[in-house]
Amino acid sequence: MDLICARVASNDVIMPGTHVLALESAALGRAAAPGQFVHIRAGITWDPLLRRPMSIYQIRPQGVSVMVRAIGEGSTMIAASRPGDTLDVLGPLGRPFSVDPAARRLLMVGGGYGVAPLVALAERVLPRGCEVVLLVGAATAELVFPTGLVPPEVEYQAATMDGSLGHHGFVTELVPAYIAWADAVYACGPTPMLEAVARVSRPAAAGRAGAVDFPKPVQLAMEQHMGCAMGVCLGCVVKTRHGYQRVCRDGPVFDAGELVWEPTR
Numbered sequence: 001m002d003l004i005c006a007r008v009a010s011n012d013v014i015m016p017g018t019h020v021l022a023l024e025s026a027a028l029g030r031a032a033a034p035g036q037f038v039h040i041r042a043g044i045t046w047d048p049l050l051r052r053p054m055s056i057y058q059i060r061p062q063g064v065s066v067m068v069r070a071i072g073e074g075s076t077m078i079a080a081s082r083p084g085d086t087l088d089v090l091g092p093l094g095r096p097f098s099v100d101p102a103a104r105r106l107l108m109v110g111g112g113y114g115v116a117p118l119v120a121l122a123e124r125v126l127p128r129g130c131e132v133v134l135l136v137g138a139a140t141a142e143l144v145f146p147t148g149l150v151p152p153e154v155e156y157q158a159a160t161m162d163g164s165l166g167h168h169g170f171v172t173e174l175v176p177a178y179i180a181w182a183d184a185v186y187a188c189g190p191t192p193m194l195e196a197v198a199r200v201s202r203p204a205a206a207g208r209a210g211a212v213d214f215p216k217p218v219q220l221a222m223e224q225h226m227g228c229a230m231g232v233c234l235g236c237v238v239k240t241r242h243g244y245q246r247v248c249r250d251g252p253v254f255d256a257g258e259l260v261w262e263p264t265r
Contacts, residue, residue, distance in 0.1 A: 001093055002027055006063065008085045014146055017070045018113070019079040023089065024063040031092050032059045034121035035188075035221050035253045038066060038091030039229040042074035052078060053226045053248070055188070056092065057116040058123065064092075067116040093229055094252045097121050097186055097219055099130075107182035108134045109171060109197050111189020115145045117221055118188055126153050133157070133178055137171025137193070140164050172196040185256075188221035198256040218256035222247045 006023040014020055028038070039051040052074045058065040070079040081087060097117070099106070106125060108118040115136050122132045133155045138144045141164035150156050158166035159174055167174055172193060179185075179201060187197040201218045224247040227233040231249035238247055239260040245251065 001091060002031070004028060004089045004091070005086050006089045008081045008083055008087060009063070010083055011079075011081055014067075014149060015144075016142055017079075019068045019070065020057060020065050021068055021078070021081060021087075022058075022063065022065045023087065025089070026062060028064045028089070028092060029059060029061045032056050032064050033092065033096035034059070034124050035096035035117050035219075036092040036094045037117075037229075037252065038064070038089050039093060039226070040066075040078055040090075041088035042077040048074045048077075050074070050227055051090065051229065053093075053229055054078070055113075055116040055221075056120055059120055067113060069113050090229065094248060095250065095254075097221070097253050099125055100184065100217060103183040103217070104129065105131045105181055105183045106133070107175070107178045107185045108132060109175060109185070109187040109189070109193070110134065110136045110145070111171060111187075111193040112138055112143070114187070114189030114193075114221070114223065116188070118186060119145075119150065121186060122151055122154050126151055131155075133182070135159065135171050135174045135178075137161075137189070170196070172200060175200045182216065184217040184219070186219050186221075188223070190223060194220045194222065194259075195261045198259070198261070201256065214255075214257050219253050220256055220259065221252045222254060224248075224252070 006025040009022040009024045012020045054066040057067045068079045070076040110118045137159045139161045144158045159171040202214045224236040227235040229248045231246045236247040237244040240258045
């Protein structure tokens with residue numbers, strides 16, 4: 001982890017309100033791994049006070065790219081960065097995905113903007129000869145991650161809640177068709193989606209909080225609001241079999257068997 005002054009090399013709009021910022025920093029490029037994130041300061045004053053966590057979307061020797069959705073004051077300020085600007089960046093942070101060397105068929109499930117770290121993971125494993133299926137869910141077609149930004153070797157399927165593109169419904173409804181095929185499952189997105197991925201990856205565990213006997217590796221990257229991103233403020237904890245753990249330091253990637261899902265009310 002380093003505190004880095006990273007130069008913005010480019011800022012591309014890839015979806016409505018969604019930008020990809022390429023950050024130049026050889027230190028980040030060397031150290032980053034798929035599943036990790038960076039904590040970016042918004043602006044040059046103390047307003048807004050807190051940094052914003054952004055998943056690492058691409059990793060290159062010269063730096064990393066992050067996908068920024070302009071939905072609040074801080075993220076809007078970061079998304080407005082222009083090429084040549086510099087950003088105050090803390091990272092890389094968190095526990096990344098891990099891939100067993102024997103795994104060759106990887107199923108990846110992204111909900112909304114959770115696709116970002118999965119693209120980084122796909123780009124990391126494809127040179128090893130892995131096969132990758134990427135399932136992406138969004139509310140509407142205009143919010144589906146562009147197919148042109150997915151490596152061509154990846155089998156890519158989309159699901160939309162309004163049926164405007166691909167499968168009509170939840171992206172997790174596509175998962176059962178690939179479970180037998182996959183050696184490992186990776187997912188990132190909203191908590192209800194991650195719980196559904198865990199459930200369909202081990203159907204017999206449905207309703208059994210803390211079940212750990214998954215038949216294959218299932219790794220989930222959690223999305224949480226973060227204050228410090230250094231494990232001090234305890235504002236991003238999730239319940240696990242080992243007690244409450246911090247998403248920013250103990251995660252964001254957890255084995256599905258570690259997590260304890262709260263009962264639906």
